[in-house]
Each structure stands twice: as C-alpha cells, then as structure tokens.
Amino acid sequence: MTKGKGTVRIPKEVLKAVDDRKVGKRKAAAKPDKSSARSKKAKKDPNKPKRPPSAFFVFLEEFRKTFKAENPHVKAVSAVGKAGGEKWKSMSPAEKATYEAKAQKRKADYEKQMNAYNKKQASSADDGDEESDKSKSEVHDDEEEGSAEEDHQEEDEDDDDDEGEDENDDDDD
DNA sequence: ATTGTGATTGTTCAC
DNA sequence: GTGAACAATCACAAT
Numbered sequence: 001m002t003k004g005k006g007t008v009r010i011p012k013e014v015l016k017a018v019d020d021r022k023v024g025k026r027k028a029a030a031k032p033d034k035s036s037a038r039s040k041k042a043k044k045d046p047n048k049p050k051r052p053p054s055a056f057f058v059f060l061e062e063f064r065k066t067f068k069a070e071n072p073h074v075k076a077v078s079a080v081g082k083a084g085g086e087k088w089k090s091m092s093p094a095e096k097a098t099y100e101a102k103a104q105k106r107k108a109d110y111e112k113q114m115n116a117y118n119k120k121q122a123s124s125a126d127d128g129d130e131e132s133d134k135s136k137s138e139v140h141d142d143e144e145e146g147s148a149e150e151d152h153q154e155e156d157e158d159d160d161d162d163e164g165e166d167e168n169d170d171d172d173d
Numbered sequence: 174a175t176t177g178t179g180a181t182t183g184t185t186c187a188c
Numbered sequence: 189g190t191g192a193a194c195a196a197t198c199a200c201a202a203t
Contacts, residue, residue: 051195054183064197077197081181088182103183 049113055100059091060084 053061063084068074088096 051184053195054185056182056184057196060181060196075199076179077199078178078180080197081179083181085181107184 049110049117052106052110053103055096055103056084056088058102058106059088059096059099063087 060080064080067080067083071079074080
C-alpha cells in the first residue's frame with residue numbers, strides 16, 4: 001500500500017458552479033409513507049428541538065447578514081442561498097473548519113435539548129395535557145448546568161500532515 | 174391568519 | 189450504501 005499522492009486532486013465542484021441540483025421540492029413530504037418513521041404525523045411538539053444547523057448553515061447565518069447589508073433590497077431567499085452556496089465552495093477548508101467547529105458545538109447542544117425533550121415526552125406520553133406537567137418538568141443536569149458558554153478562542157491551525165491547503169502546483173501532465 | 178414556496182449544502186436517519 | 193427529508197430565512201401567494 002503506497003500512498004498514491006502524485007496527482008493533485010482538484011475539487012470538481014470548484015470547476016463547476018453548481019450541479020444540476022434539481023432539488024425540486026424536498027419539502028412537502030414527497031412520499032408520505034407510513035413505513036418511514038420520518039413521515040410520521042408531525043406532532044405539535046413545541047419543545048421538539050430542530051435539527052442543528054450544519055457548518056454551511058452556521059456560515060449562512062453570518063453570510064445572510066453580510067448579504068443583506070450589501071443587498072438590502074433583495075427579498076429573495078434563494079438569492080442568499082445561491083450566493084452563499086457559491087462562496088461556501090469557494091471558501092478555504094480552513095475557513096470552513098471554523099464554522100464546522102461551531103456546528104459541532106451546536107450539535108452537542110442539540111443532544112442536550114433532546115435529553116430534556118425525551119424526558120418530557122416520556123413524562124407526558126399518554127397524558128394529553130403536556131402543558132400541565134410543566135411544573136414537574138425538571139431537567140436534572142448532572143453535568144454542566146448553564147455553563148455551556150465557554151469562551152475558547154483557540155484557532156490552532158497546526159496542520160500536522162493534513163494536506164488541506166498546500167499549493168503544490170504539481171502538474172502531473 | 175396561517176402556511177407553503179423558493180435555493181443553498183450538510184447532516185441525519187431509515188431501509 | 190443510497191436517498192429522501194429537513195435545518196434557517198423572508199416576502200409574498202394562496203386558501
């Protein structure tokens with residue numbers, strides 16, 4: 001096994017603006033089949049934690065701000081999406097990592113919320129009155145309680161052997 | 174009044 | 189392994 005690392009791989013997505021991403025409507029339940037648990041009846045779960053935003057979404061949040069700042073008259077959400085997506089691919093892997101780190105943290109928080117959410121669900125499983133249990137709904141956080149915000153601004157870019165960003169123009173022509 | 178739609182990518186879950 | 193669904197956002201259309 002040799003580490004075949006002769007040719008430099010060029011991300012095709014960079015060459016191509018965007019694939020014919022016929023996203024179509026991934027919304028609106030394409031196939032509401034009871035077989036899929038996902039298509040289960042959308043219960044009204046006010047406490048249900050939504051999925052944590054991926055690195056791209058975290059980046060988008062900030063990007064939207066910038067985009068709107070320069071395009072205050074743009075009202076198309078798609079405009080930001082397209083612009084954001086394009087820039088996202090144009091961003092350096094190191095830059096993405098910055099948002100990825102945030103996304104990971106967000107995910108950790110998501111699990112925590114799920115913990116509380118699951119408890120509540122179990123507590124008011126068959127009890128139609130889920131709101132009445134609000135008094136007894138007490139989350140026992142053995143772990144950090146509220147100290148979820150830790151200012152750790154560590155930007156260690158010690159790329160040991162990660163060939164993330166090496167511009168070795170190795171034209172293997 | 175409420176809810177879907179359009180567009181992006183990443184992540185997640187079910188089969 | 190694949191694929192479909194869903195996460196935010198915002199103004200507007202439709203019911």
